[in-house]
Amino acid sequence: QEIPEVVLNVRGEGVERLTQRHSGNINLVRFNPALSVEQAVLRAQKDPRVEYAEPNYLLEAANTIPNDVFFGAMWGLSNGDSLFGGAQTPADISATRAWDITTGSNDLVVAVIDTGAKLSHPDLSPNAWVNPREDPNNGLDDDGNGFTDDKNGWNFYDKNKDVFQSASDDLHGTHVAGTIGAVGNNGLGTTGVAWHVKLMSLKFLGGSKGSGSTGNAIKAINYVIDQKNRGTNVRVINASWGGGSDSQALRDAIAAAGNAGIVFVCAAGNGGDDGSGDDIDEIADFPADYSASLDNVISVAAIDSGDNLAGFSNFGHGSVTVAAPGVGIWSTVPDVREYAPISGTSMASPHVAGIVALMLSNKPSLTPKQVRDIIVSTAEPTTALASKIVASGRASAYNALTETPAAKGKPVITRASISKKKLTIDGIGFLDGSSIIEVNGVAISGVKYDSSYGLGNGTLSRLRSEPGKKTIKKMFPTGQFVNLTVFNPTTGERSPQFATARF
Incomplete structure (x- = not known):
């Protein structure tokens, strides 16, 4: 049997020899989507008959630099x-x-x-x-x-x-x-x-x-x-x-x-x-x-x-x-x-x-x-x-x-606005439906996710919290600076602290 069939144990493989027989035995293996590239590489690496396995990496031409003087x-x-x-x-x-x-x-x-x-x-x-x-x-x-x-x-x-x-x-x-x-x-x-x-x-x-x-x-x-x-x-x-x-x-x-x-x-x-x-x-x-x-x-x-x-x-x-x-x-x-x-x-x-x-x-x-x-x-x-x-x-x-959206970056807060009843923060890397706003490390309730601030990479640039007057007064004492952070539970990433105050 061909090694790919035994090693990968999936159907739909195709094997193409990349070297002449006298130069070794390097094969390009194609398989159906039932197995990811990463899984296939790991499975092959564990087989004693396989010297090495690696992805068929995609390569790109070097950036085109013109010779124009300026x-x-x-x-x-x-x-x-x-x-x-x-x-x-x-x-x-x-x-x-x-x-x-x-x-x-x-x-x-x-x-x-x-x-x-x-x-x-x-x-x-x-x-x-x-x-x-x-x-x-x-x-x-x-x-x-x-x-x-x-x-x-x-x-x-x-x-x-x-x-x-x-x-x-x-x-x-x-x-x-x-x-x-x-x-x-x-x-x-x-x-x-x-x-x-x-x-x-x-x-x-x-x-x-x-x-x-x-x-x-x-x-x-x-x-x-x-x-x-x-x-x-x-x-x-x-x-x-x-x-x-x-x-x-x-x-x-x-x-x-x-x-x-x-x-x-x-x-x-x-x-x-x-x-x-x-x-x-x-x-x-x-x-x-x-x-x-x-x-x-x-x-x-x-x-x-x-x-x-x-x-x-x-x-x-x-x-x-x-x-x-x-x-x-x-x-x-x-x-x-x-x-x-x-x-x-x-x-x-x-x-x-x-x-x-x-x-x-x-x-x-x-x-x-x-x-x-x-x-x-x-x-x-x-x-x-x-x-x-x-x-x-x-x-x-x-x-x-x-037609490639930008990569999702870590959350960063750039601006914050505090009113009597709500908190609004702007930045990048906020996740729709899951980002948490923290005030001095404590999560604030009532976070709103506004799709009109949605970006092409699936993130948001604005989050709001409307917890009401009582909570705003408690978490933002007048004239005292607090540290805001945004935490994305799905990625484990937290923004740098952003200092702000209510006056």
Whole structure:
């Protein structure tokens, strides 16, 4: 009898010799799910006829590192390789691991609705979208879409075909475009999240303030939808702008884009005049707030290289979808520098737009809702983002491509709020239905598990206890600090102590 049959004592084995007979007797054994790999290895190791047994480990290609000159400064793509991030935390979007799977597709188009973009930039020109149905130099509207000579898109601000006007006017859009899709591994400057992609430029912002009208934003979105309907594989819009009031017309246009199979990625916004980020669940900011009601909208907050929410970044548990790098982001610029770092949620949004481009290059059948759900469910939870945004974490290109939720971490408390009747704590690693809140080592009663704070890895970012006034007064004496911990009985893990007090 074959050794696998006797040793493993299960049906359905298959044996494949891995060595020549004169080189030993190493076999690859396949068996049915009745026996786990771990059980099979242990059983085989106990058999005296078996010299050794081990799993058939899965191997992965080494992380893909591009040769672009400024890649070492691009902490948002790979913090461990960054000269500036210092690998203080992961903080990046796991781009190098994602590039082992795909670097994008030259068939996929991302529309940059922004200021203009200098698509003649040496790191952008190979990835510039060219309208295949238009002769750009004949003064005619060849494709009959109402726009004459629209080679790379359209300038709705100046009402002409020239999507690039000047370095001062179009710096913002050029920088955004580079983060999405600067050519990768070409030995020049920076790299985009998607090395292979086509960039459509739709200018509606301009002037000294970089502003534009809602009407022109709607025209730009409608242009994208029309191109999609004409056969252009445009699947993503990046909208690194906001600040307007709620517009039904704009919302309808974004919804129409979703119905056409287009994902709308937008900046969460940079707060008010004070320079501090706002909770846009309370102080609305559009179009970011549409992410709460439209399933093709992904609004993006900004983090720094330490995985902290940027001080200027808006947030909102119901209105901001996910976070991405947005501080000191190197990308293409249209002036003599050619490359420069800029900060803002405008820089965070194109990181996610680039991830979406990779996802749709790898799996074109995904719907906008599926894309959004995958990005949320595979985000890496962080303490700084716990309960502050939908995902409570940072977008991961690798996790999104492999549809792999983040690992469940140990419980950590980041914030606590005590009222007369209840205790609310935020953090990561809380287990739905089983986590216990402890006050100075004593379990508190009445723990509530709110599924609206559920994360893709099966954990929660918020726990509440409503034991009533009497218990709150007893366990939280006024003005006295106590130590809170969260204990997960199923794993035996307990959070570090978190000191708080009721005043």
